[in-house]
Amino acid sequence: MGLNEKPLSTLHEKASYDLADFEVPAGREEAWRFTPLSRLKGLHDGKAVAEGHVKVDVDAAPEVTVETVGRDDPRLGKVYVPADRVSAQAFNAFEKATVLTVAREAVTSKPTVVTLTGAGDGAAYGHLLVQVEPMAEAVIVLDHQGSAVYADNVEFAVGDGATLRVVSLQDWQDDAVHVSHHHARLGRDATFRSFVVTLGGDLVRLSPSVSYDGPGGDADLTGVYFVDAGQHLEHRLLVDHSQPNCKSNVDYRGALQGEDAHAVWIGDVIIRVAAEGTDTYELNRNLILTDGARADSVPNLEILTGEVAGAGHASTSGRLDDEHLFYLQARGIPYDEARRLVIRGFLGQLVEKIQIQEIRDRVMAALEAELAR
Template identity: 45%
Template sequence: MSATPAATETPLVEPVQHGAKAHSDGGWSRIPVQTRSERFTSSDPTAFPDVTGREVDWKLSPVSRLRHLIDGPLDGSPYAYLARETPGAAVEWVSTSHELVGRAGAPEDKAAANAASNVENVLLVTLTGDEPSSITIGRSGLDTSARAGHTIVHATANSSSIVILQNSGPANLVENVEIVVDEGAQLTVVSVQEWDDEAIHLASHRARLGRDAVLKHFVVSLGGSIVRVNTSSHLAEQGADADLNGVYFADAGQHLEQQVYVNHDAPTTKSRVNYKGALQGEGARTVWIGDVLIGRTAPGTDSYEQNRNLVLSEGTRADSIPNLEIETGDILGAGHASATGRFDDEHLFYLESRGIPEEEARRIVVLGFLSEIVQRIGDSDLQERLIASLEAELTDGAEARAQAGATAPVRAPYVDSQPGATL
């Protein structure tokens, strides 16, 4: 028997499960984390327990169809891309040991950690200079093999720029996207998912905002079989401002998911979260979860999040879950809203009474609902193309209804979780 006093022995500490922590009465079971910021993070996938589909961050995802990306082998080699850039914007492959890797935070789920541990190089986008700059990075040549990716977007101090990440073609991809916005920088990042019908894409976007930094972030998800783009924003220094937006259109059998997290961690920070989506076709599914944490170190915070979903046919499902956590009473404002519903009869009746055919009236209402987000991007060429893509989605839906013999769209008052809110 060892003579070493028990007080000097190093106790065995069991790893904390992602999304849970041990009870204080002996650690015999698990309870959910009490604060959003307490979730376990790691770049090592073996540090996470096996994903069962019951975890808080996986319970609304089709885990059985994602297993190969969550814990399977991944090809992490560099891939081909096309870049169109202006002065002040540059892109290059760098080592995984680069100083910016992990600057925006570590992965929160096993799939993101799997990607982080398998990539061989990181695609670094650097934005500098006093004049506004832009860069578009297109990926369309990925194949259907399971692949890992890692991109870092770095806006240096006082720069002003827009970055467009354009995704199309086949894909079986899990990736991390880190966004580092230095002091006084103004950055717009637009992630466009127009994948082929069978593509699967899991992405974790993590942003860190410095003092007086401004980030406008857009997620546009139109194509793909399963697309899950989770965005987190850490307002780490005073005066940081995050404007997080999303627009999505789910067709039959399509699963589009986004989990958004805003961490107010410094004084006088501001955030706005605005996601809008539409669903049509049997089995169309969308998931939106919004978490906002206003910490004890964030007096003067101004925050608001909302999600709106427009249901265009039977057989669809939209999950919308806003969450707000406030740890200080010294705030300017905080709120959240969520609404999911169908066409308002009055809107369509108004248009039809002025001679507009029913199908055209339907198109006008949906396009106006979704284009409000697109028109805020700030790139006219991209905005026009995305609005055209939305119109194509609506046209395809109209043709599908005609072939099925549908004579009228589904209509009913929407169900609103926030009285007085409107779509």
């Protein structure tokens, strides 16, 4: 399949399975201008040698069918068409894919945990498909660990009236490079809840996106990240409203500390002509804790119809509020502890939305470790 004849929009113009349809990024393109290409270790220009390995282990709920399939499986690539060169490279280079299926009307009795562990040497490519059939409910956890140079695509097919909750943890070792696209396609009256936590890695570029196949879809995309010295953590979101009476809400928050800590958040929302009654809002907030850290935050809203229920976006980046710190210190709380309390409250407000106690505790413990540095 070649390049789409009609552009998706002025925000996202290309979608193709063919690697040749995407030029090698030079760093001046809008989609790549914030990403340090020299740190991608060849994932963007074909120089990455696929000699690495990322082990995939699945601890599945009894109601979930787990399959390992070849790249010729006809179910793959039906939800998502690659939107940039790295995504197309991953789609053309993976050898085996993991397919998780939740049968119609099934309600899973526990979360299904997919653990992806990098072994270190060389680049690796992956593919995951999660199919939640109509009226079913499931919780999926993606847990990224180890050291890797890894590019992958993740497809979420959420059937009519189904509910899927996903938690994606990027808890890589300090030298890891991860470029990933997560795409959810929602059926009529489907519900999708995504929670992204990005803490580890040298460079992580994660692109969650949502599209709608019928009216009544409801998507909530939440994310928390903590950027240390030298890290580059980038989140590029797209919500493509093409059906009437659908909802979306995006809320990402991050904290940055240390020299050359760099966070990038791009939030794109498209409301097409047919998407009357859309209700959408996106928000990104960053706390810059030290000198030398940088946050780039770019919300974009493209509205092609005047008949919307609501549409808005907001973005803020700044330092800790001196009044909050003064208030706590005036009550006898030392400065360092007051600082931790404010940051913990800022990020913890979102972490509390994680409904899996074990994961929520793990994330809070990791954030506490970051704050103790």
